[in-house]
Amino acid sequence: MTTFLGLPGRPGRPGSRQSPSEPPHAPRGVGHLRAADPFPVAARRALADAQLRRNLSKATTTIRAKRAAVVSELPDWEELRAAGEAIKAATMADLDRYLGQLEVAVTARGGTVHWARDAIEAGNIVTALVQAAGATEVVKVKSLATDEIGLNDALAAAGIAAYETDLAELIVQLGHDRPSHILVPAIHRNRSEIRDIFLREMGDVSPDLTDDPAALAEAARQHLRRKFLSATVGISGANFGVAETGTLCVVESEGNGRMCVTLPQTLITVMGIEKVIPSWADLGVFLQLLPRSSTGERMNPYTSMWTGVTPGDGPQSVHLVLLDNGRTAALADPVGRAALHCIRCSACLNVCPVYERTGGHAYGSVYPGPIGAVLSPQLTGIEDNASLPYASSLCGACYDVCPVKINIPELLVHLRARHVEEARRTHRLPSAEAITMAAASYLLADPGRLAAAQSASRSGRLLGRRGKITALPPPLAAWTRARDAPVPPPQTFRQWWHSQHGDDRGGPAPGDRSDRSDRSDQ
Amino acid sequence: MHSIVGDVTRIALFATCLADTLFPDVPRATVTLLERLGHEVVFPAEQTCCGQMHINTGYQRAALPLIRRYVDTFEPYEVIVAPSGSCVGSIGHQHAMVARRHDDEELARRAEAVAARTYELSQLLTDVLGVEDVGAHYPHRVTYHPTCHSLRLLAVGDRPLRLLRRVSGIDLVPLPDADVCCGFGGTFAVKNADTSTAMLADKMRSVLATRAEVCTAGDSSCLMHIGGGLSRLRAGVKTVHLAEILASTAGAGQGAPAAVSR
Structure with a gap:
């Protein structure tokens, strides 16, 4: 596939972190693609x-x-x-x-x-x-x-x-x-x-003009x-x-x-x-x-x-x-380029529960709503519109109505990954979120570590009153500003299962796929 | 969706990390229900999490070991069930995609095969086990919220409603604007807490308009969000997972709203 148009970028644009070999993004300081606020x-x-x-x-x-x-x-x-x-x-x-x-x-x-x-x-x-x-x-x-x-x-x-x-x-x-x-x-x-x-x-x-x-x-x-x-x-x-x-x-x-x-x-x-x-x-x-x-x-x-x-x-x-x-630059991303398929119908804006409540100005770009959240960051470079790919609950209503079937939720998830990966490359110190995610991955990658973390989380019971938690520490404080949180139960499902069955019922039995050596075929 | 004809005896349960840790009654109800229907349920102890939170927050590399663990753990089983549309949606729509994005074609193929045998609870009951009347009794006024990933990623359609309509004693009332997101969205609820709360406010308004005592759904995560909001408002409406309603029988009382509001 020949897709790169070969329009040479202007070299050495001030403030740009792009390497000279990458296609240029929309320049800063002109036009309406960037938000003043996240x-x-x-x-x-x-x-x-x-x-x-x-x-x-x-x-x-x-x-x-x-x-x-x-x-x-x-x-x-x-x-x-x-x-x-x-x-x-x-x-x-x-x-x-x-x-x-x-x-x-x-x-x-x-x-x-x-x-x-x-x-x-x-x-x-x-x-x-x-x-x-x-x-x-x-x-x-x-x-x-x-x-x-x-x-x-x-x-x-x-x-x-x-x-x-x-x-x-x-x-x-x-x-x-x-x-x-x-x-x-x-x-x-x-x-x-x-x-x-x-x-x-x-x-x-x-001066007699009415609002008819x-x-x-x-x-x-x-x-x-x-x-x-x-x-x-x-x-x-x-x-x-x-x-x-x-x-x-x-x-x-x-x-x-x-x-x-x-x-x-x-x-x-x-x-x-x-x-x-x-x-x-x-x-x-x-x-x-x-x-x-x-x-x-x-x-x-x-x-x-x-x-x-x-x-x-x-x-x-x-x-x-x-x-x-x-x-x-958008075309150079084999996944992200689908945002260029947009025919500007705005059906995705009209069904988006986020857009319906915030309106278009919150997106800070001439392209608001779900399509804007995947298009604007690709035109400007993700760092200049880094909050937009996260401005969605990934409910998928936009994909259902898109007349050219742009899978906007998938593009949002893809751009979030690109944002995280670019941040990892360009920042020497990982963010608090990156550390939290790495820690969560470590705990969740092993059932023993998960069980230990579950035990520790039951200290959260101390925060609870009458079966609910009304104030959590940051970053989860944003949750309890408007919603109660559940108190960790005295027993996890894992513990209950173990108390009922011991460890002897966890493995596959005769007739399950492992006995037919399916894995060796794959 | 491939339908398994004949007798499914053993079903592997993926409890999901959220329900395992915070809502153990939900996987317990799933076990109760499936055993009552004559199936053997196993809980492979090596399981942890599907990795959806990492994937949807941009941390795909950190999700890779979780995807590999899911595939390793459940590959031996013929039929896998999870009481979550969202986790099953992630397993079906994201596991192979993330593996391919990191150039692991072998993992991607295995993930696709395991995902094809992983069912959300209402899919398992109606499509695989061919049952709609599960013999449940639940004498309460209930409204059903179709969670976004059940509705759009899995296209479960009216399967949960077909199951609920066959529950004896239930007063099932339709939810206005049911297909609009409740505003949970995983880390969206924290990163965009104000917008998430505005969406939640409208969802709660719809729930309250039904005058239901119970709001049910197929996802503990969305119910945690809706229930957390209702509880904060002292709305007197309880959130109960679909599995808990379907597991309830006359006299047993499991999942019944003993106390309103979590």
């Missing part, structure tokens, strides 16, 4: 926000039910999932070839392809393209890739105003806020909060219409890029995307390299999987597709910026 700290803040809890619970419960209903309509849903997984796995195994094919096809149809190693390069490329078009403002389709690289910040630094045209992205932008959901970026806001934001920030809105959803949508429509008609540059992401034809595809619900990719003279698309799919026929699989998983609709209202430049129709200057920003 997950438990940020989550604690979010959990105390009663309004947020209520909004999230209501929104995720609604969308879960919608998804379940439309998924149950398709008798071949499991086959579709398997097809989606297979297409993605095959694409990742030959990613360099498909990207080359995409570049050739886009170029042949009059588009221009640019390669961006990271957020900084992508920001510079897009800024230069906007400046070359002579524009000082751009309209944007909702795009995770451009948010990942902090494109609006890069454009603002060059004096270019970027206007988000997706309703929820507009709410986030006007609220000087961060998105908290892949699909519904303003899921943490309710309608009265949105009304307040519009009244405060829109300037041209009627139709009135809010109309206010946004009036506000945006002026931008659509005046902007000469549109910026989008892409849900899919078809290697075979050079076609780019954006899937959306509001029609703002259709306006952005058709009205301006110049169209710039920033696409993560993992978004390429081999053939036009593959779109048929994903366009069934995505809307049902995402918005719980059979088909989304607007699917826009464009292939290079069509003379006299739509943008006459079409650019595709292919973004790495740590994706090749």
Whole structure:
């Protein structure tokens, strides 16, 4: 399998512990992939926000039910999932070839392809393209890739105003806020909060604006219409890029995307390299999987597709910026690379009991929820997002709903192992947790030592009152802050068994497998 | 799932380290139940722990000796049972994976073979032994929480409910939002204690809404979490493992909620 794209990393980036031979991670100091606080700290803040809890619970419960209903309509849903997984796995195994094919096809149809190693390069490329078009403002389709690289910040630094045209992205932008959901970026806001934001920030809105959803949508429509008609540059992401034809595809619900990719003279698309799919026929699989998983609709209202430049129709200057920003580093991990299969539907967020309670901001990345917990650390390097792989109870609800069958719990466990192994390599002193785990392994690796430890644990009976323990020492104090702990019983099962049977009934009897020499076959 | 036709006489019990140490009534109930059904139960004394805590916390290398011990201990047995969906899930979904990640293909193959003969209690009863009415009597109002690993890793489906419905005297009431995690998650409960507690609060709200006296499940770990929360609130609801309910008979009273709240 040839997977390493060979985009050379920038040598000697300050603060990076990576060896020069490894593919580079997304650079620090730019974009939105890293949290200011570890997950438990940020989550604690979010959990105390009663309004947020209520909004999230209501929104995720609604969308879960919608998804379940439309998924149950398709008798071949499991086959579709398997097809989606297979297409993605095959694409990742030959990613360099498909990207080359995409570049050739886009170029042949009059588009221009640019390669961006990271957020900084992508920001510079897009800024230069906007400046070359002579524009000082751009309209944007909702795009995770451009948010990942902090494109609006890069454009603002060059004096270019970027206007988000997706309703929820507009709410986030006007609220000087961060998105908290892949699909519904303003899921943490309710309608009265949105009304307040519009009244405060829109300037041209009627002071009589109510919090009626139709009135809010109309206010946004009036506000945006002026931008659509005046902007000469549109910026989008892409849900899919078809290697075979050079076609780019954006899937959306509001029609703002259709306006952005058709009205301006110049169209710039920033696409993560993992978004390429081999053939036009593959779109048929994903366009069934995505809307049902995402918005719980059979088909989304607007699917826009464009292939290079069509003379006299739509943008006459079409650019595709292919973004790495740590994706090749993720691709280098044969297990972890499955996170690159994600089609950004957000079904895993909506079913996640952790996400439902903490919201997206706690994850500190443009990619929140279960998929973010496995994607963000791979893009940035695990040390920069070390708390995320642990931000899950491993309940597995995310895996059940993933339209491309990403085994997120398995990836979480894998990344935890990578984190522990990397920490062992780079830190000279083991952590308290590592020492505890080593001690537990030593005790559990031998039944005699386990029995001795069980006897010692019965000293815990001294902590107990009326059959329960209400306060344990650290690190288990975190348990007894909210839950009682059981008092160790006077007798373990092992002791009870021994008292009943002695040692004579533990071994295999005639007829068991050992007598048939099964082990020697293996 | 492969079904063993005919008479299974000897069943090897994997007690699990947690139940062995803190909830010995659970493996004892498993023994009582299986012996009542006419099977001989053995407890291979060399057993310790499946290693799930180490694997799920990132310490796979430290889990390797535990995996090897599990395989060495249980390889001789035809049928193995554990009263835990989570441990059986780890044995089936993680042992071979961890062995391969450390380039031990031989251990991985042996682990796969032993895992294929390791059953969670409700699987053993319904699929292998072909029994749903185990002759239990349990005159209490009970709600069942399907633990995540029983539900999703093992796909036990309604097996535990089929067993519970055949218990005489039981008043079995459905749990709202039953398939949502209780927030235990092993070391998650400590590393992300606030989020875990928020999940627990919602699970307790569902349990209390049923007005059940007993919340049951197939995992001592999740029950320790739910029961620890209910006990802290003096909620007056007891947690009892599925094995304890199925082992109970009229007059015997094992597992009956003599005292509410642990």
